[in-house]
Amino acid sequence: MKIAISGKGGVGKTTLSAFLVRWFADQGKSVLAIDADPDANLGNALGVVGASEIPPITAxxxxxxERTESVPGSFGGFFKMNPKVDDLPEKVAVPCGDRIRLMIMGGVKKGGTGCVCPESVLLKNLVHHLILRRDEVVVMDMEAGVEHLGRGTARAVSxxxxxxxxxxxxxxxxxxxRRLASDIGLSKLFVVGNKIRNGKDREFLENLLPEFQFLGFLPFDEQIIEADLNGAFASNVSSETRDSLEAIARKLSSMHTAQE
Incomplete structure (x- = not known):
């Protein structure tokens, strides 16, 4: 199962990513947690000690x-467009307890409309491998877009x-x-409403996003904010929050089973 999570900064996508990583691991699955947001926080959300010291791949x-046959720090020139990446999860992913490993992608400085550079080529090939080749659960916490995904991987995203x-x-x-996902043929789109204070908040989202399929709604929970401030996994959430998170995870699991 391959899950990509996106959204505007601060909406709670990293909290959801961390919970899904922990939930699938608790179900006995091997899980690869991918922090593909340049503002890397997934390690902290998982409660990994020293997460901020883990070097991103782009560093x-x-x-x-070595992999792209390029010269470090150089601009222009030739480099390999299909570098070897299949061994990188074992080489650079950091164990985070039983059945969980964390890999931090890092950001690529872009100029103009994009970047075709050794760093971006390596990341693109790595994501392609993770989505298409890895026989495990992959949860990818992304920035507000689909930059790490391409047409070759879109159909394989659960x-x-x-x-x-x-x-x-x-x-x-x-x-x-949604528009970006449509451009690359990614059709399995879902929404999770977060920080819901009342029925009016839920109605607001449903009215403005009528064509989206909602997986669930999460209440506004002070414990999530406290966990974020402390760089810890949000384990002491309210029973309502936990029930809502578990319902979302079960929906994803059952949908994947049905697809198989």
Whole structure:
């Protein structure tokens, strides 16, 4: 099962990613947690000690140079477009307890409309391998877009989940992600409403996103904010929050089983 989670910064996508990683591991699955957001926080959300010290792949200049046959720090020139990546999960992913490993992608500095550079080529090939070749659960916490995905991987994604909160900027981000996903043929789109205070908040999201399939709604929970401030896994959430999170995880699991 391959799950990609996106959304505007601050909406709670990393919290959802961390919970799904832990939930699938608790079900006995081997889980690869991928932090593909340049503002890397998934390690902290999982409660990994020293998460901020884990180097991202884009900072591993020697590795990038070796795999792409490029020169570190150089611009232009030739480099390999199909570098070897199948061994990287074992080489660079950090064990995080039983059945969970964490891999931090890192950001690529972009100029103009994009970047065709050794770093981005390595990441694209790695994501392609993770989605198409790895026989395990992959949960990918992404930035507000689908930059790491391509046409070759879109059909293999079990679910692209956009996390939204009651607010027009969050809704606009969800609509933009939907357009980007459509461009690459990614059709398994879902939404999770977060920070829901009352029925009015839920109605607001449902009215502005009528064409989206909602996996569930998560209540506003102070414990999630506290966990984020402490760099810990949000284990002490309310029973309502936990029930809602588990319901979302079970839906994803049952949908994947039905697809198989």
């Amino acid at each position: 591993m200049k020697d590795l990038i140079a 679910a692209l989940i956009t996390v939204v909160e009651p607010g027009r900027r969050s809704v606009e981000t969800a609509l933009r992600i």
